[in-house]
Amino acid sequence: xxxxxxxxxxxxxxxxxxxxxxxxxxxxxxxxxxxxxxxxxxxxxxxxxxxxxxxxxxxxxxxxxxxxxxxxxxxxxxxxxxxxxxxxxxxxxxxxxxxxxxxxxxxxxxxxxxxxxxxxxxxxxxxxxxxxxxxxxxxxxxxxxxxxxxxxxxxxxxxxxxxxxxxxxxxxxxxxxxxxxxxxxxxxxxxxxxxxxxxxxxxxxxxxxxxxxxxxxxxxxxxxxxxxxxxxxxxxxxxxxxxxxxxxxxxxxxxxxxxxxxxxxxxxxxxxxxxxxxxxxxxxxxxxxxxxxxxxxxxxxxxxxxxxxxxxxxxxxxxxxxxxxxxxxxxxxxxxxxxxxxxxxxxxxxxxxxxxxxxxxxxxxxxxxxxxxxxxxxxxxxxxxxxxxxxxxxxxxxxxxxxxxxxxxxxxxxxxxxxxxxxxxxxxxxxxxxxxxxxxxxxxxxxxxxxxxxxxxxxxxxxxxxxxxxxxxxxxxxxxxxxxxxxxxxxxxxxxxxxxxxxxxxxxxxx
Amino acid sequence: xxxxxxxxxxxxxxxxxxxxxxxxxxxxxxxxxxxxxxxxxxxxxxxxxxxxxxxxxxxxxxxxxxxxxxxxxxxxxxxxxxxxxxxxxxxxxxxxxxxxxxxxxxxxxxxxxxxxxxxxxxxxxxxxxxxxxxxxxxxxxxxxxxxxxxxxxxxxxxxxxxxxxxxxxxxxxxxxxxxxxxxxxxxxxxxxxxxxxxxxxxxxxxxxxxxxxxxxxxxxxxxxxxxxxxxxxxxxxxxxxxxxxxxxxxxxxxxxxxxxxxxxxxxxxxxxxxxxxxxxxxxxxxxxxxxxxxxxxxxxxxxxxxxxxxxxxxxxxxxxxxxxxxxxxxxx
Ligand SMILES: [Fe+2]
Ligand SMILES: [Fe+2]
Numbered sequence: 001x002x003x004x005x006x007x008x009x010x011x012x013x014x015x016x017x018x019x020x021x022x023x024x025x026x027x028x029x030x031x032x033x034x035x036x037x038x039x040x041x042x043x044x045x046x047x048x049x050x051x052x053x054x055x056x057x058x059x060x061x062x063x064x065x066x067x068x069x070x071x072x073x074x075x076x077x078x079x080x081x082x083x084x085x086x087x088x089x090x091x092x093x094x095x096x097x098x099x100x101x102x103x104x105x106x107x108x109x110x111x112x113x114x115x116x117x118x119x120x121x122x123x124x125x126x127x128x129x130x131x132x133x134x135x136x137x138x139x140x141x142x143x144x145x146x147x148x149x150x151x152x153x154x155x156x157x158x159x160x161x162x163x164x165x166x167x168x169x170x171x172x173x174x175x176x177x178x179x180x181x182x183x184x185x186x187x188x189x190x191x192x193x194x195x196x197x198x199x200x201x202x203x204x205x206x207x208x209x210x211x212x213x214x215x216x217x218x219x220x221x222x223x224x225x226x227x228x229x230x231x232x233x234x235x236x237x238x239x240x241x242x243x244x245x246x247x248x249x250x251x252x253x254x255x256x257x258x259x260x261x262x263x264x265x266x267x268x269x270x271x272x273x274x275x276x277x278x279x280x281x282x283x284x285x286x287x288x289x290x291x292x293x294x295x296x297x298x299x300x301x302x303x304x305x306x307x308x309x310x311x312x313x314x315x316x317x318x319x320x321x322x323x324x325x326x327x328x329x330x331x332x333x334x335x336x337x338x339x340x341x342x343x344x345x346x347x348x349x350x351x352x353x354x355x356x357x358x359x360x361x362x363x364x365x366x367x368x369x370x371x372x373x374x375x376x377x378x379x380x381x382x383x384x385x386x387x388x389x390x391x392x393x394x395x396x397x398x399x400x401x402x403x404x405x406x407x408x409x410x411x412x413x414x415x416x417x418x419x420x421x422x423x424x425x426x427x428x429x430x431x432x433x434x435x436x437x438x439x440x441x442x443x444x445x446x447x448x449x450x451x452x453x454x455x456x457x458x459x460x461x462x463x464x465x466x467x468x469x470x471x472x473x474x475x476x477x478x479x480x481x482x483x484x485x486x487x488x489x490x491x492x493x494x495x496x497x498x499x500x501x502x503x504x505x506x507x508x509x510x511x
Numbered sequence: 512x513x514x515x516x517x518x519x520x521x522x523x524x525x526x527x528x529x530x531x532x533x534x535x536x537x538x539x540x541x542x543x544x545x546x547x548x549x550x551x552x553x554x555x556x557x558x559x560x561x562x563x564x565x566x567x568x569x570x571x572x573x574x575x576x577x578x579x580x581x582x583x584x585x586x587x588x589x590x591x592x593x594x595x596x597x598x599x600x601x602x603x604x605x606x607x608x609x610x611x612x613x614x615x616x617x618x619x620x621x622x623x624x625x626x627x628x629x630x631x632x633x634x635x636x637x638x639x640x641x642x643x644x645x646x647x648x649x650x651x652x653x654x655x656x657x658x659x660x661x662x663x664x665x666x667x668x669x670x671x672x673x674x675x676x677x678x679x680x681x682x683x684x685x686x687x688x689x690x691x692x693x694x695x696x697x698x699x700x701x702x703x704x705x706x707x708x709x710x711x712x713x714x715x716x717x718x719x720x721x722x723x724x725x726x727x728x729x730x731x732x733x734x735x736x737x738x739x740x741x742x743x744x745x746x747x748x749x750x751x752x753x754x755x756x757x758x759x760x761x762x763x764x765x766x767x768x769x770x771x772x773x774x775x776x777x778x779x780x781x782x783x784x785x786x787x788x789x790x791x792x793x794x795x796x797x798x799x800x801x802x803x804x805x806x807x808x809x810x811x812x813x814x815x816x817x818x819x820x821x822x823x824x825x826x827x828x829x830x831x832x833x834x835x836x837x838x839x840x841x842x843x
Contacts (some may be wrong), residue, residue, distance in 0.1 A: 011690060012688070012689045012690065013684075013689060013691050018689075021691050022676075023677075025675075026639055026643035026680075027643060028640060028643075029702075030715045031702075032712045032716065033715040037719050038715070038718045038719060044562075044563075059659050062674075062678065063600075064604050064608065064674065064678075066597075067597050067601040068604065070597040070601075071597040071598045071601035071602075072601075073656075074593070074594040074598060077594075078594055088521055110520050110803060111551075111553075114551045115553070118570075118653070120667065121654045121662075121669070122563075122654040125650040125653075125654050126654075130643070134673065137650060140653065141593070141670055144663060144666055148548075148592050148594070152543055152546065152594075153545045154549055155528070155546055158525065159523035159525055159526065160521070160523060161524075162524075164528075165528055165529040166530055168553070172553050181553070181556075182559075185553075185558045185559055187557075188561070189559040189560060189561040189562055189569055190562060190571055212604030451559050451562070452559075454558060454560065456557065456558045458766070461556075480529065495590075502521065
């Protein structure tokens with residue numbers, strides 16, 4: 001037994017040292033099993049870490065405090081969820097069309113929270129430094145929280161609206177949900193350093209405001225207090241996650257110069273991958289919110305162009321530059337949402353949420369927000385479709401779309417310098433030709449073709465007979481999508497019928 | 512704003528999510544545990560093989576020898592989801608905080624005999640590294656385990672073990688005047704002292720064990736089944752005559768936690784064992800092999816603390832564990 005020095009002479013620990021004793025000092029160098037067997041995944045990506053001790057804890061939170069704060073937040077959140085249900089809070093929203101944004105969120109985003117939970121558990125086990133491991137473990141359990149609180153919040157909506165009933169099942173099968181699914185599985189199947197660059201840095205730090213702010217402000221603007229509350233409640237978790245994102249990037253860049261080009265390539269890749277995923281959010285912002293917050297273009301300017309400028313300016317001292325193709329995103333910002341909403345309008349029969357054409361008033365808003373593009377390219381298109389619908393010939397695209405092998409979005413984006421021509425790119429690998437929506441997606445494929453040839457492309461899978469059958473109805477049944485209920489236009493949907501009944505009741509019984 | 516609509520017109524169209532209704536056999540109101548735990552993990556249509564384990568799918572049931580028709584049978588009798596979990600732990604921690612506040616007000620733990628304090632530091636403080644090993648083992652199961660039911664509970668266990676390692680560390684800081692010297696010494700014991708090498712060796716072997724269900728059994732049933740009754744009951748009792756009672760309120764958390772968590776561990780192993788004979792065979796073999804190893808691993812520290820009484824104490828602990836295992840349907 002080690003003799004203890006007398007107590008009185010000992011210096012008290014600083015807070016930082018004390019935290020180190022309670023966290024990173026728990027780890028030890030294994031000797032019965034070699035370290036590289038205990039931590040087998042930290043070398044193969046080529047990132048060199050010379051000194052794990054140089055890791056600066058991005059926050060100091062011990063478990064006693066974690067349990068206490070988080071329990072307090074949960075108590076408050078569940079009180080709101082409870083009263084929302086009891087008071088039928090869904091009747092307070094601006095319009096039932098709003099719920100379609102929630103359908104997109106629950107089927108597209110909440111499963112990502114769960115994937116993040118498992119991904120951080122992987123990194124939380126496998127990093128060599130115990131300090132970063134603990135930060136990752138805390139994020140792992142936080143992300144489980146987000147998945148679960150979202151499911152609990154939406155539970156009430158699921159009781160009254162269609163399309164929210166089988167989110168996980170749909171996430172794994174429905175064609176457009178392979179966009180978020182493949183995004184996250186791409187990150188989770190990468191090595192630990194790339195995973196953190198992808199999710200902690202590119203997603204949480206650089207792009208999170210473009211994902212969560214629109215949904216949460218959208219909820220606030222549209223009277224959805226339940227969603228606002230979980231959003232707010234998650235915000236203090238997000239603050240921790242963002243500091244972890246920045247810390248891991250700086251840590252990699254400071255440890256070895258050779259890490260810089262690897263990290264730069266990941267930033268390029270995950271910027272583009274994240275940006276393509278956000279195109280779904282762009283249509284949500286510009287088309288799905290009855291009461292709009294700001295346009296996609298404004299949001300991109302504020303949260304990426306301005307905030308990103310400052311960030312990449314700061315990182316330039318490490319030799320990091322802005323992500324490749326950021327200028328393409330800037331060119332696309334005035335058309336992105338319109339192109340994506342058009343895709344969904346065309347394939348409304350296969351979507352688990354409702355679509356509609358913007359009203360005259362909404363088109364006025366879109367013209368004002370997109371003065372250079374909306375009236376020129378999109379208003380005429382919507383006008384034509386609305387005339388067809390009026391004649392009883394609502395336009396449906398009956399041919400299955402070609403998907404981008406990387407981002408898995410149907411080919412509907414236009415050339416960076418020509419908004420009237422669809423952008424097609426392709427590459428050959430081992431005698432097969434693969435198709436892409438953009439140079440960004442093509443670059444990603446060409447750097448790791450052996451990964452992306454594995455993509456589970458929903459349209460290919462339908463052709464191969466792996467999706468319940470050859471008829472649209474068979475495929476939708478396999479998706480667990482209720483035909484004639486969950487899909488097609490909002491106009492004429494059961495959601496609309498019920499909502500109108502509630503509104504009529506409300507008018508008949510003024511408070 | 513309140514809205515006056517006759518409740519008759521706003522009847523719910525469904526009671527719960529469809530995946531939950533399928534599992535409950537009917538669309539009926541479901542608990543929060545059921546709604547937020549079933550089916551969260553993807554089970555198919557995986558896009559890419561993990562670059563870190565290309566022989567497997569991202570989530571792959573074949574990463575253990577245990578086979579289950581439906582992985583969601585591994586339910587948690589505590590019905591923990593994130594909210595109930597954190598609230599339960601915050602509550603347990605309140606009592607522990609009071610005990611720490613009481614002790615901290617005095618600057619150190621008063622009334623513990625100096626020679627027992629040396630013993631206590633030697634047996635208790637290195638356990639923070641044991642807990643850290645348990646944290647890694649449960650985190651590994653959360654990573655490669657199959658199905659959201661078991662992996663969400665192992666996530667909670669992961670954080671529990673970090674929390675317990677921190678409670679132990681704080682006891683150390685309490686006894687060394689906040690200098691950390693006791694913790695540095697304890698780490699050296701963990702790395703070098705012969706009393707601890709068996710346990711450290713076992714933990715390190717588990718860190719590289721490929722079958723996650725074996726890790727679950729070895730860590731959460733067997734090793735904990737020896738370490739907890741030994742350290743927090745037998746050692747604690749041995750200290751009572753030396754003023755060790757002043758420490759007991761600080762380790763109460765571990766006893767409560769062990770009782771509560773054992774219910775979950777038993778439910779998981781018992782359910783898997785009942786499903787088929789092959790499962791019962793694997794689980795029995797793992798339990799027997801690791802029980803033998805665990806006993807050998809803790810014998811030196813038990814003898815160092817309990818002297819000649821150690822072997823009888825370990826006999827008792829081993830017998831209790833065997834009874835527990837047989838109740839779960841294991842041949843032990
Ligand atoms: Fe999250
Ligand atoms: Fe693409």
